Each structure stands twice: as C-alpha cells, then as structure tokens.
Amino acid sequence: MRNFVIKRILISIVILLFVTLIIYVLIRCLPASYVDNMAMQLSTAPGAKSYEEWRAQLNAVYGLDKPMLLGWLNWLKEFCTGNLGDSWKYTVPVIEKFKDTIGVSFIMGLISLILELLIAVPLGIVAATKQYSRLDYGISAAALVGISLPTFFFASLLKLFFSVHLGWFDTHGLVGRNFTQLDAWGQFLDMAHHLVLPIATLVIISVGSLMRYTRTNMLEVLNADYIRTARAKGLSERRVIYHHAFRNTLIPLVTIVGASLPGLFSGALITETLFAIPGIGYTSYQAMISGDIPFTMFYMTFLAILTLAGNLLSDILYAVVDPRVRLS
Amino acid sequence: MAKKNQDGYLSAKEARRISRENRRITNRMEKQRKRKNVPESEYLTKMRDPNNAVEFDNLHTYFFTDAGTVRSVDGVSFDVPIGKTVGVVGESGCGKSVTSLSLMQLLQRPQGQIVEGEIRLNLGDKACDVTKTPNEVMQRFRGNYVSMIFQEPMTALNPVFRIGAQIDEVIELHDTANRSKAQIRERTIELLKMVGIANSEGVYSMFPHELSGGMRQRVVIAMALACDPRIIIADEPTTALDVTIQAQILDLLRQLKNRTNASIMFITHDLGVIAEMADYVVVMYAGRVVEKGTAEDIFHHPAHPYTIGLMNSKPVVGKKVDALYSIPGKVPNPVNMPNYCYFRDRCEMCVGQCDGAYPPEAAISDTHKVSCYRYAGGKGGD
Numbered sequence: 001m002r003n004f005v006i007k008r009i010l011i012s013i014v015i016l017l018f019v020t021l022i023i024y025v026l027i028r029c030l031p032a033s034y035v036d037n038m039a040m041q042l043s044t045a046p047g048a049k050s051y052e053e054w055r056a057q058l059n060a061v062y063g064l065d066k067p068m069l070l071g072w073l074n075w076l077k078e079f080c081t082g083n084l085g086d087s088w089k090y091t092v093p094v095i096e097k098f099k100d101t102i103g104v105s106f107i108m109g110l111i112s113l114i115l116e117l118l119i120a121v122p123l124g125i126v127a128a129t130k131q132y133s134r135l136d137y138g139i140s141a142a143a144l145v146g147i148s149l150p151t152f153f154f155a156s157l158l159k160l161f162f163s164v165h166l167g168w169f170d171t172h173g174l175v176g177r178n179f180t181q182l183d184a185w186g187q188f189l190d191m192a193h194h195l196v197l198p199i200a201t202l203v204i205i206s207v208g209s210l211m212r213y214t215r216t217n218m219l220e221v222l223n224a225d226y227i228r229t230a231r232a233k234g235l236s237e238r239r240v241i242y243h244h245a246f247r248n249t250l251i252p253l254v255t256i257v258g259a260s261l262p263g264l265f266s267g268a269l270i271t272e273t274l275f276a277i278p279g280i281g282y283t284s285y286q287a288m289i290s291g292d293i294p295f296t297m298f299y300m301t302f303l304a305i306l307t308l309a310g311n312l313l314s315d316i317l318y319a320v321v322d323p324r325v326r327l328s
Numbered sequence: 329m330a331k332k333n334q335d336g337y338l339s340a341k342e343a344r345r346i347s348r349e350n351r352r353i354t355n356r357m358e359k360q361r362k363r364k365n366v367p368e369s370e371y372l373t374k375m376r377d378p379n380n381a382v383e384f385d386n387l388h389t390y391f392f393t394d395a396g397t398v399r400s401v402d403g404v405s406f407d408v409p410i411g412k413t414v415g416v417v418g419e420s421g422c423g424k425s426v427t428s429l430s431l432m433q434l435l436q437r438p439q440g441q442i443v444e445g446e447i448r449l450n451l452g453d454k455a456c457d458v459t460k461t462p463n464e465v466m467q468r469f470r471g472n473y474v475s476m477i478f479q480e481p482m483t484a485l486n487p488v489f490r491i492g493a494q495i496d497e498v499i500e501l502h503d504t505a506n507r508s509k510a511q512i513r514e515r516t517i518e519l520l521k522m523v524g525i526a527n528s529e530g531v532y533s534m535f536p537h538e539l540s541g542g543m544r545q546r547v548v549i550a551m552a553l554a555c556d557p558r559i560i561i562a563d564e565p566t567t568a569l570d571v572t573i574q575a576q577i578l579d580l581l582r583q584l585k586n587r588t589n590a591s592i593m594f595i596t597h598d599l600g601v602i603a604e605m606a607d608y609v610v611v612m613y614a615g616r617v618v619e620k621g622t623a624e625d626i627f628h629h630p631a632h633p634y635t636i637g638l639m640n641s642k643p644v645v646g647k648k649v650d651a652l653y654s655i656p657g658k659v660p661n662p663v664n665m666p667n668y669c670y671f672r673d674r675c676e677m678c679v680g681q682c683d684g685a686y687p688p689e690a691a692i693s694d695t696h697k698v699s700c701y702r703y704a705g706g707k708g709g710d
C-alpha cells in the first residue's frame with residue numbers, strides 16, 4: 001500500500017510538470033494579453049510614450065520578452081521555491097486572493113455535493129428496485145433532463161422564473177444591497193439566500209449522472225448470484241437490498257465520490273460566473289480573460305494537483321470498501 | 329404466442345406488442361402477489377400423500393421475455409418423499425433449475441411467473457401451496473425449512489462480507505432459541521467443521537475471495553444446512569468442483585441427510601452422481617418430465633428414447649470407443665414449442681402415433697412412469 005502510494009505520487013509529479021508546461025504555453029498563446037491592454041491604456045495618457053514603447057517596456061518588466069520555454073522554467077523555479085507571485089489583475093499576492101475566494105466556493109461545493117448524494121443515491125436505488133415501473137421511467141427521464149441541460153441555460157431559466165417572475169431571489173451577487181447594515185445573523189441569512197439558486201443549479205445539473213450510475217450498479221448487483229443466496233436465506237427484501245446489495249453498490253460509488261472530493265476546492269467556474277458569486281471559479285475566469293498569467297497558472301496548476309489527488313484518493317478508497325482489492 | 333418472421337427476427341412492431349402484452353400479464357400477477365394480509369385459507373392445502381415432503385403438481389413456470397413467452401417448466405409433476413433423495417436430470421435449459429427456484433419462490437420476477445399448478449410443501453402439521461404463499465410467509469420457510477445449495481460457489485457468496493457474518497446471519501434470522509452472539513458464532517464454527525473445513529476459526533473471519541472453489545462450496549453447503557432444513561435443494565452442487573472434492577461433498581451430503589432425515593432434491597446433469605446419490609430419478613426434457621421412477625428403473629430399464637440416449641452417451645469404464653454417442657438434432661426453440669412430442673424430431677424409435685398430440689404419461693410399473701407413445705396403453709416397448 002505504501003509503495004503503491006509513493007509510486008503514484010512520483011508518477012503524478014511527472015504528469016504535473018507536463019500539464020503546467022501545456023497550460024503555460026496555452027496562456028501565452030491567448031489573444032488576451034494583459035500587457036497589450038495596459039500599454040494601450042498608458043499610451044492614451046497625455047504626453048505619454050507611444051504604445052510600442054510602453055509595450056516593449058512592460059514586456060520586459062513582466063518577463064514576456066523571453067521565449068515561452070524559458071518563461072515556463074522561470075515560473076517553475078519560482079513555484080518550487082513557494083513564490084506564487086502577485087496577481088497582475090488584482091495587484092495582490094496570488095495566495096491572498098485565493099484565500100479570499102476559496103471559502104464561498106468550498107461551501108457551495110460541499111452543500112451541493114451533500115445534497116447531490118442525498119438525492120441521487122436513494123433515487124437510484126428506488127429506480128433500480130422498481131425497474132421498468134412508472135416511477136423508474138419518471139426518475140430516469142428527469143435524470144436525463146438534468147444531464148442534458150447546459151448549466152448556463154438552466155441557470156438562466158431559474159433566474160427568469162424565480163428572480164424575474166417571482167422575485168424571490170436576486171439575479172446575481174453574493175450579498176444584498178443593505179448587507180453592511182445587517183447584524184452577523186442577518187448577514188449569514190442574506191448570503192445563504194443568495195446561494196440558493198447557484199446551489200440548486202449545481203445540484204440539478206449533476207444529480208442525474210450520479211443517479212444513473214447508482215441505478216446501473218444496483219441493477220447489476222441485484223442480478224448477482226449472491227443476492228439470490230441472500231434471498232434463499234430467507235432475508236427480508238429490505239435487508240437484501242439495503243445490506244447485501246447496497247454494500248456492493250457502494251464500491252463504484254465511493255470511487256466516484258472520492259474523485260469528486262477535490263472538486264470542492266476548484267469552484268464552479270460557469271455557475272459562479274453566471275451568478276457573479278466571487279468564488280475561486282469566478283475570480284479565475286476574470287483573471288483568465290484579462291490575461292493574468294500568475295493567477296491563471298496558479299489556479300490551473302491547483303486544479304491539476306486536485307485532479308491527480310482525486311484519482312489517487314479514489315484508488316485508495318476502492319481498496320478500503322472492496323476487500324478483494326489489494327493495492328500493490 | 330409470438331409469431332416470428334421466416335428469418336427468425338422480430339419486427340419492432342411485433343416486439344412492442346409482445347412487450348406490452350407481457351407487461352399486462354406480469355403486472356396482474358404481481359398485483360395478486362403483492363396483496364397484504366392474505367388469509368391463510370388461501371394458501372393452506374393438503375398433501376396428497378403425507379409421506380411426501382414436496383409434491384409438484386402440474387407446475388407451469390413461464391418467462392415472459394421480449395422475444396415471446398418461454399415455457400421453461402410446462403406441466404411438471406413429481407414427488408419428493410421424506411428422507412429420500414430425488415435426482416433431477418436433463419440437459420441445460422430443460423427447466424431443472426427453474427423447477428427448484430419455483431419451489432423456493434426465487435424466480436426472477438416479474439418476468440418469471442408460475443402460471444399454473446401447485447407446489448405442496450409439507451410443514452408437518454399442515455401443508456401449504458408455495459405458488460400462492462405470500463412473500464412474508466415464504467421468507468420464514470426459506471433457509472429454515474427449505475434451503476438451497478447453488479451451483480456457482482465462486483459467485484454465490486457476497487464478496488464484501490466475511491464468511492462468518494454470512495452464516496451467522498441465517499442462524500440469527502431463523503433462531504428460535506434466542507441464542508447470544510457468541511453461541512451463534514460457536515454454531516457457525518461447528519457447521520464449518522462439519523462440512524470439513526479444517527481451519528474453521530480462521531475461515532470464520534475470511535472473505536470469500538480468500539477461499540478456493542471447493543472451500544466456498546462447503547461454505548455454501550454449511551449455510552444451507554445451518555438451520556437443519558427439512559428439504560435441501562442441491563442445484564448442481566459439484567459441477568464447479570474437481571472429482572476428489574466432488575466425492576467428498578457427495579459423502580457429506582449423504583451423511584447429513586441420514587443424520588437429519590431430510591429430503592434432498594438433487595439437480596445435475598451428471599448421471600454418475602445421480603446413480604450414486606438418488607433413490608428416485610426424474611428425467612426432464614424441454615420443460616417436461618419425460619420419465620420418472622426409482623434409480624433402479626431409470627438406470628437398468630430406461631424406457632423413454634431420450635433416457636436411453638442419455639444412458640448410451642455416458643462413458644463406460646473399461647470400454648474403448650472412438651467417440652461417445654450423442655443424441656442427434658437439437659432441443660426445440662423454447663418460445664414456440666411444437667404441439668407434438670418434443671422429442672419426436674430427434675427420436676430414433678418413432679411410432680405412427682408420434683405425429684399426434686404430446687404423449688400422456690403411461691405407467692410401466694407402480695413407480696416407473698414414462699411419457700411416450702411406445703408404452704401408451706400399457707404395452708411394454710422393449
């Protein structure tokens with residue numbers, strides 16, 4: 001087990017190196033250049049240097065005059081020494097901006113993951129045990145709708161209905177107009193109120209696939225020989241399903257949930273942007289479109305690390321729930 | 329029921345119609361089955377002969393599949409006397425396992441349904457008809473009164489629970505003596521010892537994947553015997569095992585039967601095993617009983633052409649042959665069975681009447697019955 005983990009971590013580091021290289025090259029190739037915009041702005045000031053002069057000067061300052069590979073190596077050196085740099089757009093250290101924005105993203109992610117599990121797993125089990133019934137068809141159709149709806153479209157629908165027509169929620173933002181005048185409890189409620197629609201969007205979009213997954217696995221398990229053995233023992237249908245079958249359905253589910261745990265820290269880029277929630281996803285989206293290389297590099301690398309960690313975590317969890325699996 | 333095109337494919341329209349029809353039939357049966365608080369009078373019945381443990385009477389078990397209705401068991405009748413072993417033989421797919429699953433009420437529902445007939449289960453002071461018994465009542469019999477040894481030891485045990493927990497569970501479930509956890513554990517270990525597992529304490533806390541096939545089969549047997557069942561259904565308990573283990577397991581079953589005076593319904597397609605184990609033999613073909621009698625009747629005086637073919641096809645020690653005999657032709661399609669004798673097209677001993685309806689059962693002796701026109705009207709055929 002220990003050797004397995006060490007080996008996987010070493011492989012992950014190699015993968016990570018190449019991932020950062022690709023990301024760096026991609027960002028440098030983006031048409032949105034922070035330096036170009038800044039040079040444009042500075043050159044319009046009265047009596048300023050020309051755009052070309054400003055650009056050359058700024059490129060030298062930000063280190064963009066060097067070739068890409070050198071730039072990447074430079075970034076890597078700084079990254080390894082723990083210096084993540086300052087965000088160009090936000091003009092604060094990257095890590096500080098990260099600390100400011102991760103909280104709301106994490107809370108949003110956590111609540112929606114919990115809700116997702118609470119809804120998807122029982123629905124999947126019910127759909128599987130009553131296969132081909134009206135209930136099963138209803139649940140499956142709803143899940144399919146959820147899977148098929150794009151986030152931006154569904155979020156817009158929610159906004160149109162609940163914000164515009166019914167006026168229950170604000171269309172965007174994390175805090176209301178009179179946030180600063182509220183006491184602590186009121187501020188909490190205000191934020192919670194603003195998070196209802198984003199969380200609803202996240203849950204409804206993602207609950208479908210997890211439910212389908214649970215259903216498929218449950219069906220497979222219910223047809224297994226050991227389920228027939230359990231019934232032949234005289235166990236009640238309840239115990240057969242929720243004890244014998246569920247423990248086996250859990251095996252693939254745990255891997256999926258394990259892999260999605262690091263996703264709690266990555267934020268929901270599209271949803272946060274649509275609802276203008278200042279979480280890590282929204283912030284990095286803003287950084288990306290303004291060509292903020294240090295922040296984007298940090299966020300992307302962070303995502304890559306989370307993904308690799310998620311894979312490792314799900315492999316380990318697999319061995320925990322399935323006694324047949326011994327990692328080596 | 330299902331009309332097929334010439335090339336054997338179903339049109340989409342036809343498939344939808346069959347599927348709808350099936351849904352209608354199975355829904356009605358499931359509704360009937362799922363009623364709450366069924367009065368006892370509905371499923372209590374009387375044994376024809378109180379010396380029988382189980383009586384199958386004109387059992388019809390059908391599977392309503394999307395390709396049409398499969399008549400897996402089509403009018404099967406035979407008895408399992410108390411304290412005796414009845415061997416059920418026949419080729420794959422002839423309905424042996426489905427017959428036993430019908431007795432356990434473990435058919436794959438809603439597709440699989442008992443559509444007609446009775447299975448009378450002798451409970452000592454009373455008897456009940458399994459086909460009408462509601463599930464909650466049936467649960468109390470399963471594992472306790474009737475238990476089953478399955479044919480696939482590799483997959484019959486739940487991979488995520490320890491062996492001990494899986495056997496404990498069945499003892500605890502049917503426990504009438506209110507045993508403590510420690511006593512149940514003791515009983516489990518005793519059972520494991522009884523089925524010949526040497527390291528029973530160790531095996532108690534092992535997972536199924538840590539055991540070999542033979543060991544797992546023993547565990548499955550221990551599980552089936554945990555509550556001293558009156559009827560043991562052994563569904564090919566030795567098929568997945570090598571011959572030495574096979575012999576040990578058969579010995580074990582015989583000892584256990586003698587000790588508890590249980591009845592065994594032994595399903596297999598291994599004629600050697602049947603000759604060894606069975607008091608009575610039932611030969612099935614394409615969902616019907618073609619011949620039944622004592623082991624002596626079947627092995628020494630086989631009457632039905634199919635049984636004769638089976639006997640010829642087994643290897644004989646000391647006799648050298650280039651190729652074993654095999655019955656020509658193949659089993660008819662289970663979706664649309666012919667309306668004449670199912671064996672006619674493969675039979676080498678046809679008589680004129682064979683073109684008529686399916687042959688009725690004819691008695692050769694008190695114990696020996698056969699469904700073949702060669703014996704109809706009491707005249708012997710050999």
